[in-house]
Amino acid sequence: MTGLPKNSTGWFCVTPALLFTLLFFVLPFLGMAVLSLFPKGGEGFGFENYAQFFGNPSYWRALVNSLEVTAIVTAVSILLAYPFAWILANVVPERWQRLALMLAVLPFWTSYVVRSYSWLLVLAENGVINQMLMGSGMLSAPVQLANSRAATVIGFVHFFVMLLTLTIYANLKQLPPNYRKAAADLGAGPVSAFIHIILPLTLPGIMVGAFLTFVLAIGDYITPQILGGNNELLLPQLIMMQIGRRGDFSSASALSVILMAVVTIAYLASARWLKIERT
Amino acid sequence: MSFKAILRRAAAASVLMLAMAGVSPAQELNALVWCDHSDPNLLKPFEEANGVKVNVKEFEGTGAGLAIVEQSQPGDWDVMVIDSIDVRRGVERGLFEPLAEDQLPVADLFPEVTMDAFTKADGKRYGITEKFGYNTIGFNKAKADPADMQTLASLTGDKYKGRIAIYDYYLPVIGMAAMAIGKKTAELTEADLPAIKETLLKMKANAKAVTDVVASQTALATGEADVLVGGGEWVTAGIAKENPDLDFSIPKEGAVLWSQSLAMFKDSKNKDLAFKFIQYVMSPEGQARLATSACYWGMPANTKAALNEEQKAILRFAEQPEFLKRAQGYPAPDEALDKKMQDMWTEVLQAQ
Numbered sequence: 001m002t003g004l005p006k007n008s009t010g011w012f013c014v015t016p017a018l019l020f021t022l023l024f025f026v027l028p029f030l031g032m033a034v035l036s037l038f039p040k041g042g043e044g045f046g047f048e049n050y051a052q053f054f055g056n057p058s059y060w061r062a063l064v065n066s067l068e069v070t071a072i073v074t075a076v077s078i079l080l081a082y083p084f085a086w087i088l089a090n091v092v093p094e095r096w097q098r099l100a101l102m103l104a105v106l107p108f109w110t111s112y113v114v115r116s117y118s119w120l121l122v123l124a125e126n127g128v129i130n131q132m133l134m135g136s137g138m139l140s141a142p143v144q145l146a147n148s149r150a151a152t153v154i155g156f157v158h159f160f161v162m163l164l165t166l167t168i169y170a171n172l173k174q175l176p177p178n179y180r181k182a183a184a185d186l187g188a189g190p191v192s193a194f195i196h197i198i199l200p201l202t203l204p205g206i207m208v209g210a211f212l213t214f215v216l217a218i219g220d221y222i223t224p225q226i227l228g229g230n231n232e233l234l235l236p237q238l239i240m241m242q243i244g245r246r247g248d249f250s251s252a253s254a255l256s257v258i259l260m261a262v263v264t265i266a267y268l269a270s271a272r273w274l275k276i277e278r279t
Numbered sequence: 280m281s282f283k284a285i286l287r288r289a290a291a292a293s294v295l296m297l298a299m300a301g302v303s304p305a306q307e308l309n310a311l312v313w314c315d316h317s318d319p320n321l322l323k324p325f326e327e328a329n330g331v332k333v334n335v336k337e338f339e340g341t342g343a344g345l346a347i348v349e350q351s352q353p354g355d356w357d358v359m360v361i362d363s364i365d366v367r368r369g370v371e372r373g374l375f376e377p378l379a380e381d382q383l384p385v386a387d388l389f390p391e392v393t394m395d396a397f398t399k400a401d402g403k404r405y406g407i408t409e410k411f412g413y414n415t416i417g418f419n420k421a422k423a424d425p426a427d428m429q430t431l432a433s434l435t436g437d438k439y440k441g442r443i444a445i446y447d448y449y450l451p452v453i454g455m456a457a458m459a460i461g462k463k464t465a466e467l468t469e470a471d472l473p474a475i476k477e478t479l480l481k482m483k484a485n486a487k488a489v490t491d492v493v494a495s496q497t498a499l500a501t502g503e504a505d506v507l508v509g510g511g512e513w514v515t516a517g518i519a520k521e522n523p524d525l526d527f528s529i530p531k532e533g534a535v536l537w538s539q540s541l542a543m544f545k546d547s548k549n550k551d552l553a554f555k556f557i558q559y560v561m562s563p564e565g566q567a568r569l570a571t572s573a574c575y576w577g578m579p580a581n582t583k584a585a586l587n588e589e590q591k592a593i594l595r596f597a598e599q600p601e602f603l604k605r606a607q608g609y610p611a612p613d614e615a616l617d618k619k620m621q622d623m624w625t626e627v628l629q630a631q
Contacts, residue, residue: 041614056622058629120494124503144441146503147488229488230447233628241625245450246617247342 029260036254040246049254062238063258069149069234070218073156074210080157081164081209082202088165089172101169105162112159116226119155120146123227147229155223160216164209171205172198207273214266219259235259306331308552311344311359313337313539315410315572324568325559331552339492341365348374353546357553363394363538364611366406376545377403379554384561388580391603392538397611406540409560410569412577413527413606414451415534417499417510421524428506428528431459435481439506444498445482445489446509449624454535454610455508456482464535464607469616472623479627482508489628492575499525512594513537516576519593529602536606538580570594 039048053059084104092100107115122128123145130142145151175198183193221236228234233241235255242252267274310316312335322333338344341362348356361369369375385393388408398406416428423442427433434443434455445452454464456478462471483489486508490498496514498504500522507514511534515525541560543553559565566584570577578594579586586596595602612620 041618056625058622058626061629120497121501124501126502144487147490225491226494229490229494230628231488232631233625238625241621243342243346244340245342245448246614246621247340247346248618249346 032253033257035250036257038250040248040250049251053254053258059238062233062235065232066218066235069152070214072153073160073217074213076157077160077164077213078206078210081161082168085165085168085172088169104165108162113222116155116223119227123151147231149228149232151227152224155227156217160213163212167209168202168205171202175201203273207270211270211274215263218262306549306552308333308357308549308556309355310335311338311347311356313360314574315569316360318572318574321568321572325556329555341368354548356544357547357549358556359542361406361540361542363406363408363540364397364609366398366540366542367400369542370400370405374544375405375542376550377405378407378543380404383407383558384581387583389582389599389603392580394538398540406542407557407561408538408580409541410577411536411538411580412513413511413529413534414455414509414537415511415527415529417507417514417527419499419505419524420526422505429530431455431530431532434508435478440485441487442505443486444495444504444507445486446495446507447489447491449620450609451535451537452509453620458532458607464610467610469619472619476623476627480630483627483630513575513577516593529605533605533607536608
């Protein structure tokens with residue numbers, strides 16, 4: 001390779017990945033975008049599918065539901081994952097950290113679908129939680145936990161806390177311990193040092209995890225379908241509904257383009273913090 | 280390694296490959312099916328009798344099934360299971376081959392389920408009904424009063440509020456809502472939708488969840504719900520031995536008749552084998568195995584299905600003539616009305 005200019009070597013290395021992305025993402029996406037402009041049963045080209053989305057409250061309600069659920073999941077996951085990652089990075093002895101991290105991500109090893117159905121059984125009226133609360137006398141009758149937005153959020157949070165723990169832990173481990181000592185030397189208490197020094201420096205780790213959580217949660221069909229009980233529809237469920245019986249790929253494509261647009265906006269809004277090389 | 284040794288090994292490998300080819304099935308049948316056809320108890324006797332392998336691919340919903348066909352090469356698929364009311368969708372696309380009616384036990388089928396208006400076109404049969412049942416009220420008789428389950432009005436009253444689950448398939452549930460207000464499923468028009476929606480909203484307000492096939496079975500089996508709107512023998516019969524309290528009723532207003540058909544692809548490369556498979560599934564033995572499939576039970580379309588007495592009792596075989604008199608077919612809307620029905624269902628699901 002010594003005969004090639006430096007630039008050529010770079011292009012040679014990235015070409016396979018670029019070609020793969022072009023063939024299996026860009027081209028299919030363009031195909032989907034074009035398909036969304038030819039409504040099923042309609043005549044020729046038009047924005048009918050998009051007009052339907054913005055004109056039908058039950059359609060855009062699905063997007064609002066998705067955004068609400070995703071925002072709650074992301075916020076709760078961060079709140080749970082940060083202290084967890086902090087304990088792993090700073091309290092657990094160095095020699096046990098690897099094992100502790102492995103135990104923390106253990107649920108990743110089980111099937112996503114099986115995990116969701118397991119939550120359904122845990123949250124059911126005859127499930128562990130209701131039985132425990134009734135057994136302890138805190139409840140006289142079971143409460144509905146399964147088949148609700150709360151159940152969907154619980155299922156998601158269980159998954160994404162692990163993801164966020166990994167990104168925040170990686171970020172925390174990169175911080176030299178001297179930073180905290182220097183802050184203490186300059187008179188900052190632990191809380192002040194955390195708010196003014198540690199938290200801003202771990203923002204990239206939080207944002208990378210939060211962005212991944214947002215993208216994966218807003219596009220997920222399995223968890224809301226199993227745990228939400230269809231008491232409200234999220235956008236991926238609405239997309240699947242277009243395909244099931246009627247095979248309306250045109251409408252499903254339009255909804256998918258809208259979902260893609262939302263993810264793109266989320267990326268642009270958080271891009272300044274997504275310094276992945278720091279995590 | 281010497282040249283001779285290499286030759287010896289190559290020869291041995293060739294012999295082994297030939298031997299493997301010798302024991303592998305001569306033919307393969309590719310079937311697009313619902314989950315009840317994946318049961319080895321159904322497929323194995325056919326495979327062994329004919330020395331073939333049946334490859335199955337499951338799908339849910341006619342739209343998804345037809346999309347798989349459209350994304351495949353002509354000839355990739357040999358047979359397909361499809362909602363009887365949707366056979367004509369395949370015929371309109373030019374996908375299906377007419378079936379030799381005289382070589383199928385059409386005369387032995389329950390006459391109400393042959394559904395010739397949908398399974399035949401231009402006098403030719405393109406689909407044959409293999410299994411049917413009812414989208415009606417499935418319930419736990421230890422928790423819900425069987426007398427209440429004799430009317431659809433119980434689904435919109437207050438007595439079972441919070442104890443109901445609704446099967447998440449808009450056509451049969453819309454059919455039930457239509458029957459609850461005295462409409463005939465075959466005559467539904469756009470003008471009927473507001474009244475149907477009102478009934479559906481009342482049902483939804485009483486419901487704990489709107490569930491897919493697996494979740495419907497789970498809801499009744501675990502006691503999460505006591506009543507399943509749209510349930511029937513397809514939910515209760517398969518788990519009747521474990522939970523004999525699970526039952527279904529055909530209310531006085533009627534029930535929605537579901538029916539699934541088998542069709543053969545025009546471009547099949549194994550038409551003889553495909554037709555043999557259809558004949559096997561329609562035979563008394565095949566019908567009994569399909570009716571009691573591990574995925575879900577249902578009534579065999581063939582009156583001569585070789586079910587034992589216990590299986591017949593669970594499926595309430597003897598009561599079928601009476602049930603069929605009170606049942607109405609799935610709503611079979613055209614494209615425009617179908618879209619409006621689906622949108623109405625979306626509104627109902629989104630209602631809080």
